[in-house]
Every structure is written in C-alpha cells, then in structure tokens.
Amino acid sequence: MSQLRVRFAPSPTGYLHVGGARTALFNYLLARQQGGKMILRIEDTDVERSTQESVDAILQAMDWLGLDYDEGPFYQSERFDHYQAKVQQLLDEGKAYRCYCTTEELTVKRELAMKLGQKPKYDGTCRERADQPAGQPCVIRFKAPPEGDTGFFDQIKGPIVFDNEELDDLIIQRTDGTPTYNFVVVIDDAEMGITLVIRGDDHINNTPRQIQLYQALGYPVPEFAHVPMILGADKARLSKRHGATSVMAYKDEGYLPEALLNYLVRLGWSHGDDEIFSKAELIKLFSLKSVGKSAGVFNPEKLLWLNSHYIKTGDPVRLGAILCEHLTATGIDTSFGPDPAAVVKTLNERAKTMVEMAASAAFYYRPELEYDSEAVAKFLTADHQPVLDLLLHKLEACSDWTHDGIEAVFKGVMAASGLKLGKIGPSVRVALAGGTTSPGIYEVLEVLGKEESLRRLRIGINKIV
Ligand code: GLU
Numbered sequence: 110m111s112q113l114r115v116r117f118a119p120s121p122t123g124y125l126h127v128g129g130a131r132t133a134l135f136n137y138l139l140a141r142q143q144g145g146k147m148i149l150r151i152e153d154t155d156v157e158r159s160t161q162e163s164v165d166a167i168l169q170a171m172d173w174l175g176l177d178y179d180e181g182p183f184y185q186s187e188r189f190d191h192y193q194a195k196v197q198q199l200l201d202e203g204k205a206y207r208c209y210c211t212t213e214e215l216t217v218k219r220e221l222a223m224k225l226g227q228k229p230k231y232d233g234t235c236r237e238r239a240d241q242p243a244g245q246p247c248v249i250r251f252k253a254p255p256e257g258d259t260g261f262f263d264q265i266k267g268p269i270v271f272d273n274e275e276l277d278d279l280i281i282q283r284t285d286g287t288p289t290y291n292f293v294v295v296i297d298d299a300e301m302g303i304t305l306v307i308r309g310d311d312h313i314n315n316t317p318r319q320i321q322l323y324q325a326l327g328y329p330v331p332e333f334a335h336v337p338m339i340l341g342a343d344k345a346r347l348s349k350r351h352g353a354t355s356v357m358a359y360k361d362e363g364y365l366p367e368a369l370l371n372y373l374v375r376l377g378w379s380h381g382d383d384e385i386f387s388k389a390e391l392i393k394l395f396s397l398k399s400v401g402k403s404a405g406v407f408n409p410e411k412l413l414w415l416n417s418h419y420i421k422t423g424d425p426v427r428l429g430a431i432l433c434e435h436l437t438a439t440g441i442d443t444s445f446g447p448d449p450a451a452v453v454k455t456l457n458e459r460a461k462t463m464v465e466m467a468a469s470a471a472f473y474y475r476p477e478l479e480y481d482s483e484a485v486a487k488f489l490t491a492d493h494q495p496v497l498d499l500l501l502h503k504l505e506a507c508s509d510w511t512h513d514g515i516e517a518v519f520k521g522v523m524a525a526s527g528l529k530l531g532k533i534g535p536s537v538r539v540a541l542a543g544g545t546t547s548p549g550i551y552e553v554l555e556v557l558g559k560e561e562s563l564r565r566l567r568i569g570i571n572k573i574v
Contacts, residue, residue, distance in 0.1 A: 113145030114304045117171075117178070118294065120152045121163035124355040125170035127407070128309060128339045128347065131373040135336060136307050137176045138374070138395040148301055149181035154293055156186065170356040174366045175388070183301070185293055192288040195296050195326065196249055196281060204325045205281060207247040208235040230277040249282035251292070251322060259317035264334035264397045266310070271317040279318050295319050299328035307397075310335035334397050337377055337404045347407050363435060363462030365423065368416040376405035385418060417461040425450040428457065428466075435467035436474060446474040451556045455548035469546075473557065478543035478565070480572070488536040488545070489572045496526045496533055497540070497573075501566050510559045515551045540569020 117133040119125065125133075140147035149171070153159035168182065185192075199205035208231075219229040236252065253276050260270035281292035294315075298306060313335050323330045341351035353359055359369050371386055378400045380386070386394070420428065429449030436443050443449065452470050460466035472478060503518045523529060530550075538547050541562065547553050554562045 111304060113140060113143045114148065114302050115140050115145060115307055116148040116150050116181075116298065116301065116303050117176075118150045118152050118297075118308070119167050120155065120158075121160060121167060122155065122158040123163055124166045124357060126347075126354045127356060127359075127369075127373060128354075129167075130170065130174060130176075130356045130369070131339065131376065132307060132309055132336055133171065133176050134174070134370060134373055135334075135378075135395070135397070135400070137178075138391050139305070139307070139397070140179070141392045142395060145304075146179040147177075148183070148303070149178040150183045150297060150301070151181075151185065152290065152294070153184055153186045154189075154287060154290060156287065159186070166357065173360055174356065174370060180301075183297070185297065188293070188297070189288070192293050192296060193282075193286070196288065196292075199251065199281070199325060200249065202325075203252070205249050205251050206236055206238070206278075207241060208250045208278075208280075209238070209242060209245055209247045210234055228275065230275075233278060236278065246284045248280045248284055250278040251281050251318075251325065253278050253318070253321055259320050261316060261320060261330070261333055263313075264305070264332060265337070265400050266313075266335055266402050269313065269316070271314075273317075273321075276318055276321070279322075281322075291315050291318050292322060295322040295326065295328070298331060299323060299326065303331050305332045305334060307334045307336060310337050334400075336400065337402065339376060340404045340406050342406060342408070344406070351407060352409060361464075363464030363466070364412070364416050365419045365428075365431070365463070367423075368412065368419045371415050371419075372412040375411075376407065377401050385415070413461050420457050420460055420463070420466065423457070425453040425457070428453045428463070431463050432466055432470060435463050436470065439467060439471070441467075441471055441474050443474050445476075446561075447556045447558065455552045455556055469548075472542040472544075472547065473553075475543075478568075480539070481544035484535075484539045484543075484545045485572055488539045489569055491573055493533075493536045494570065494573050496522065496528055497536055497566070497570050499526060500533065500537065501563065501570065504554075504559075504566070505563060507559070510555065512551045512555050515554045519551070536569070537566070540572075541565050 115136040117136050119129055137147055139145065151164055153164070196205065215231070218232060222229045231250070235250070254273050257273050258270050259273055259276070260268060263269050279291055280289055282288050316333055320330050339347045341347050347354055353362060356369065367388065370388065374386065374391055374395065375384065378395065380394050380399065429452065432449050432453055433443040452473050453466070456466050456469050460469060500518070500522045503522055507514055507518050519530065519533070522533065534550050535545060537550055538545060541547065541550070541553050541557065557565070
C-alpha cells in the first residue's frame with residue numbers, strides 16, 4: 110500500500126473555526142497513526158476574500174493546537190501560472206471550452222428553468238461553439254460527461270453516486286482569468302500526491318465534479334472521507350450566535366488545547382464509552398470507521414468538563430506559564446510574587462478555565478489588595494485583634510514555612526486561644542486575599558511566602574478600628 114498523504118486545505122477568509130480544526134485533527138491523527146504525511150495548503154485563489162491576517166490566524170491556531178504538518182504551507186496564489194497551463198491543456202484536448210454567455214443571459218435562463226420546475230443548470234449554449242468573438246469576456250467551462258453517473262466510496266458515508274445529468278459544465282476559470290476552487294483543488298491534490306481527502310461534508314456535492322476533472326486531467330482519483338458538520342444545540346449549523354466558533358477565542362477564554370482537541374475528536378467519533386484521550390491515545394485509536402455519518406451537536410458543558418479535567422491533571426509548570434499569560438492580559442504583573450506552578454496547585458481543583466483560575470489567582474500577585482469592604486467590616490474587627498496579634502507573633506517566629514509547619518503554628522494558636530479554625534480562618538483570609546474566598550489558608554500562606562504573608566497580616570491587623 111502506498112504511503113498515506115493527507116492534507117488540510119483552509120481558505121484564509123477568516124479565523125480557524127472549530128469545524129475546520131476538527132477536519133485538520135482527523136487528517137493529523139491518521140497521518141501520525143499510519144506514518145503518513147500531513148500537508149498544509151492555503152487555498153487563497155479567491156484574492157478578494159483571502160487575507161494575510163487570516164493566514165496568520167490559521168497558522169497560529171494550528172500551532173496552538175499542536176497540529177503540526179510535514180509539508181507546506183503551500184499557497185495556491187503562487188501557482189496561478191501552473192493552473193493556467195492546465196486550463197490550456199483541457200482547452201487543447203477539447204475537454205474545456207470558452208463560454209461567452211453573459212450573467213444576464215444566464216440569470217434569465219435560470220429563472221425560466223425554475224419556473225418550469227426544472228433544476229437550473231447551464232444549458233451548454235457555448236459547448237460546441239466554434240467562433241471566438243474577439244475582445245469579448247469569457248469564462249472557461251469544463252465539458253462534463255453528459256450521461257452516466259459518477260460515484261465514489263466515501264470512507265465515512267459509504268457509497269455515493271451522482272447522476273451526471275445533475276452536474277453541469279463547471280466554470281474552471283473566471284472572466285478575470287483566475288481559476289476556481291474545484292479545478293485547482295484537483296490539480297493540487299493530484300500533484301501533491303494526496304491519497305485520501307478528508308474534508309467537511311459541505312463539499313460532498315463538489316466531489317463528483319472533481320472526480321470528473323481528475324479523469325479529464327489524467328490523474329489517479331484519491332479516496333474521500335467527508336466529515337459531518339457541527340451543529341449548535343438548536344440543530345442549526347454552528348455559528349457565532351451559539352458562542353465562540355474560533356479556535357483562538359477558546360484560547361482567550363481559558364481553554365487548554367488538549368481539552369478542545371479531545372472534545373472535537375469525540376464530537377462524531379467514539380471508542381466505547383471512553384471520554385478522555387491523550388493525543389498519543391488518539392493517534393493509536395482513531396479510525397474513520399468509527400466516525401458517525403450524521404452531524405454532531407456542540408455541547409459547551411462537555412467541553413468545559415474536559416477543560417477542568419485537563420486543568421486538574423495538567424503539569425503545573427506548563428499551566429503556570431498559561432496562567433501568567435492570562436494574568437498579564439488583565440494587567441497584572443507576575444514578574445514578582447509566588448511561583449506560578451505553586452499557585453496553580455492551589456487552584457487547579459476548582460478552576461474550570463484558565464481565565465477563571467487567573468481571576469482567583471490575581472490576589473497572589475497584587476501588591477495592593479482590593480479589599481472586600483463587607484468582609485473587612487465583618488472579620489477584621491476588634492474582637493479578632495488578640496488572636497491575630499498572637500498568630501502574627503507566632504508566624505514571625507516560625508522557622509518551618511511549609512504547609513505542615515504553618516499548620517503546627519495555627520494548632521498552637523488555636524490551643525492557646527481556645528478558638529477553632531472556623532473563627533480565626535476568615536479574618537486571616539481577608540488579610541491575605543482581600544476577601545472571603547481563597548484556597549486553603551495554609552496553602553496560601555505557604556505559597557505567598559513568609560515575608561509577604563506577614564506583610565499582609567500586618568496590613569490586615571492595621572485595618573482593625
Ligand atoms: N478550501 C476549502 C474550504 O476551506 C477546503 C477544500 C477541501 O478540503 O477540498 O472549505
């Protein structure tokens with residue numbers, strides 16, 4: 110069997126959306142599983158709508174997801190001369206023709222066909238035309254076989270056949286001389302040696318046309334697998350009104366790439382009842398045979414659940430770096446203050462996103478705390494002063510600034526004062542964190558370090574009036 114060669118071929122007319130990311134992921138997984146090659150091709154033939162900004166956004170998103178490729182990125186806009194030569198080849202071989210029908214003429218014909226209840230289709234007026242009216246604009250059309258059928262075996266959907274009568278003579282070159290998607294995709298997939306085309310099932314109707322072009326150009330036809338769409342909860346195609354659809358928006362919202370990948374692969378693919386898969390496991394287990402034929406419904410709660418799983422189990426050093434990015438984005442300087450990995454360990458059980466974690470972690474890095482005035486009024490009061498003074502005194506003398514060492518100090522203070530942790534804890538928490546919610550007191554003290562903890566305690570005590 111020849112080596113598997115797959116490709117991801119986004120059009121740079123916007124950011125990378127989750128549907129595109131899933132297609133890229135399926136390609137990637139199979140390439141890695143089978144020792145094949147993954148090619149990235151930027152389909153920028155639509156010069157009007159393609160932008161460098163979108164190219165950058167797509168590359169950035171692929172990078173963030175860790176979907177690396179072996180060849181590319183290739184740019185179709187750099188191959189226009191080559192496509193033109195191929196158009197000429199089809200013209201020379203009598204497999205394509207110039208069509209001078211104007212848009213107005215075509216509109217009239219289309220409307221008439223619709224009125225008669227017929228499927229609108231190019232009627233072939235210019236198909237056998239021999240003259241070439243000088244200076245008149247024209248498109249180039251492919252001379253599609255008028256009879257018979259064109260079929261293929263889709264690796265996800267099974268056998269699919271189209272009646273050739275349904276397919277009209279496709280435009281392969283526009284009036285302005287630029288080639289069209291269905292034409293260039295065939296040339297590139299063939300010349301890049303693609304053996305399996307995995308793409309969204311919105312392209313299914315293009316596939317028979319492309320197969321006819323492969324045949325006309327004398328190329329071997331690859332295999333195809335069309336991935337079902339992603340729908341929103343209301344069963345409409347996933348769009349912005351369902352929430353974020355851009356991969357990088359998920360990054361900004363504090364999702365981890367492994368959570369998004371895990372979520373996207375499960376949307377339409379299953380392996381028993383398993384939900385959690387590392388990339389290595391996916392590379393081992395993924396199969397197009399277990400991809401469902403119908404559309405998957407995007408479920409934000411499940412993505413959130415996976416995200417909290419990966420936050421809980423992720424490497425604190427790596428998560429610490431991500432945490433700092435989010436803190437920096439909110440204007441917090443993390444160059445001073447506690448080790449981010451240590452901070453992560455105090456928050457990873459509860460935070461569902463890294464944005465949530467950053468909100469909870471901010472107090473660690475704020476030299477000037479924002480105090481919750483209600484909490485101050487309730488817990489930093491004169492009746493708390495004696496025990497806080499005693500605690501401060503004992504902590505100043507503490508030489509074992511570890512969770513256990515700090516706990517021992519607290520136990521001593523509790524015994525001496527006859528107060529339970531439930532009585533002392535809230536005041537200490539307000540002094541250290543500014544409010545009544547924070548990770549465990551001993552952890553916070555340990556992570557803040559002795560000097561900063563004592564500084565905050567003193568400030569807290571000074572607030573007592
Ligand atoms: N450029 C096409 C798109 O973004 C993909 C074409 C393909 O995969 O064949 O929809």
